[in-house]
Amino acid sequence: MINFKKKQGNTNPTISTASLPDIVFMLLFFFMVVTKMRDTDLMVGVNTPQASELTKLEKKSLVNFIFIGRPTAKFRDVYGTKPRIQLGDKFSNPDDIPLFLEKHRVTVPEGFKDRIITSLKVDGEVTMGIVSDVKTSLRKAGQIKINYSAKKRDRTK
Amino acid sequence: MAKKSSRNRMSNEINAGSMADIAFLLLIFFLVTTVIAEDKGVLVKLPPWSDEPPQELTINTRNVYSVLVNAQNQLLVRNEPMEINKLKENTILFITNPQKRADLSEDPTKALVSLKNDRGTEYKTYLAVYNELKAAYNEIWEDEAARRFSRPYEELSKTQKDEISSAYPLVISEAEPTKFGEEN
DSSP states (O other): OHHHHHHHHHSOOSOOOTTHHHHHHHHHHHHHHHOOOOSSOOOEEOOOOEESSOEEOOOGGGEEEEEEEEEOGGGHHHHOSSOEEEETTEEEOGGGHHHHHHHHHTTSOTTOGGGOEEEEEEOTTSBHHHHHHHHHHHHHTTOOEEEEEOEEOOOOO | OHHHHHHHHSOSSOOOHHHHHHHHHHHHHHHHHOOOOOOEEEEEEOOOOOSSOOOOOOOOGGGEEEEEEOTTSOEEETTEEEOGGGHHHHHHHHHHOTTOOTTSOSOTTTOEEEEEEBTTSBHHHHHHHHHHHHHHHHHHHHHHHHHHTSSOGGGSOHHHHHHHHHHSOOOEEEOOOBOTTOOO
8 A cells, every 4th residue: 555655656647748749840841841832933913714614623733734914013024014925934925835735745644645634824804816826826736625714603694 | 045945846847738739729720721722714625726728517507606706895696796694595595496496506416606706805705705605505404414314414424414415515616716906
């Protein structure tokens, strides 16, 4: 009895939780580092219009993006305010699209190449001229699956 | 002496047990509030490019639903001006033709939607028009799914979907845009 009592008094039964925050912060930092926000910085202003008949883009690796819009304030002095095409991280013209598509195509595994979708992120205020040029270029390059990026809205009654 | 003993009695460590709770709270807060930007859009299949001139097709004009969008973002549907909010309803009427009118499509399988725009048309308007045309077909398919299988279109099997889309095939033909109103 005496022995037992003594033992209980001496040992500390609680587990130290002081290292738990470290573990949680480690997790937090891991996710913060790993999470990819956006691969490309936008150099053109893109405010996509609204539409109701939307399809989700499932596999990110099978999608390449073409941005069309007016250059942002930072680039306005050099590139003017005319709508421009942005491929990757630089301003381009429709002739550069085949090479851009090919660069993406080689990163896609065999067997998935016919499921590549080009997402057109086009500003609503842009006129169709430049969009048509891009469409023609895409068709000539054999990329016929495209997705006009849009925001969700309800179907009109 | 008295001072020293009192310092000894106090714990030098700050209780870090609640730190974990705070960190978890932060983690969960960010997990919940972070919205992973979803990419959604109107899926379109472009016609493949061919260098040969397109073959001449003789299509009965009653089967063609021509939609023109000009550089002023106005709509001309079958040679008559129209508001965009009437377009979907009108397209459904044209495709299904429930009263078998002589000026609307003979049969849904023969119906063809032709879309033409100017280079000066705003992209916003173009997409809205395309969206309405697609919405018309989606609505027809949903009605048909409810009628034939009494289930929403989304829940149908592949063969059932094919059955409906072959009865009401989505054909939107796009002509080369005219050069009007291009900005410089």
